Amino acid sequence: MEGPEQVRSRLEETGYLVDDGLAVACFLALGLHRPLFCEGDAGVGKTALASALAEALHAPLIRLQCHEGIDASQALYDWDFPRQLLHLRAAEATGVTEADRLEGELYDRRFLIARPLLRALETRPSVLLVDEIDRADDEFEAFLLELLSEFAVTIPELGTLRAEVPPVVVLTSNRTREVHDALKRRCLYHWFDHPSFVRELAIVRRRLPRVSARLAEQVTALVQALRKEDLVKPPGVAETIDWAEALDALGATEVDAELAVATLGSVLKYREDTERARGLDLAGVLAAHGG
Helix, strand or coil: CCCHHHHHHHHHHCCCCCCHHHHHHHHHHHHHCCCEEEEECCCCCHHHHHHHHHHHHCCCEEEEECCCCCCHHHHCEEECHHHHHHHHHHHHHCCCCCHHHHHHHHCCHHHEEECHHHHHHHCCCCEEEEECHHHCCHHHHHHHHHHHHHCEEEECCCEEEECCCCCEEEEEECCCCCCCHHHHHCCEEEEECCCCHHHHHHHHHHHCCCCCHHHHHHHHHHHHHHHCCCCCCCCCHHHHHHHHHHHHHCCCCCCCHHHHHHCHHHCCCCHHHHHHHHCCCHHHHHHHCCC
């Protein structure tokens, strides 16, 4: 892509709206083959960015969902032991007994199960999403740093496999813990904040064009008000979209305080947050926006 504006245009064609900073970060990530580290609260559009990039680049999205205890065999590759065992029995049944030959056949590429990281190295082009890296442990971070530095991996039985074209890499973190500086230094960094009212409304209208303009505006105003409260889990843009979609499914073209309270389960996921929201002047918020 020629520049940040073209990146912005291509992403907006997919329905994903970006600001100047994110457009520049994406352009540099594509041009410099640097991973893009996206950090921010859950539901602000980090994962959606990877999907939009894949769509804009006409490339498959390969996702690695991180979790506590994830290791290389789950993320990179593993051997298909059941198939290897079947092959071994079949070879023995036909009289093959040479150990070297059997070992060579057992550790053939056809018995290798490519996990997300290896698939991304072998797929050209591709977008690799390493989602919620903050949930993984220090050892996995170090392993990932080494792989992203070279875009290559050595498999003892097969040798070194190197990406002909490095995948576009997006790492996300909800900041449940601090990710080590060494990994961040390898990446371009972008902080995802909650959007302004105008921007969030534009996102909702783009994602849910069938929802009435009035309903979209009211829901966005309510979510913006909820974020100002001391909630356990402030709602993200994803929850704003969910709430508007739920109200639309109920046949609503606008919302009042009573209906908002009845559907809080679409936007708030903790009992404490729901109770706090019920005590707010939601009617006043709606009145401030012409409701």
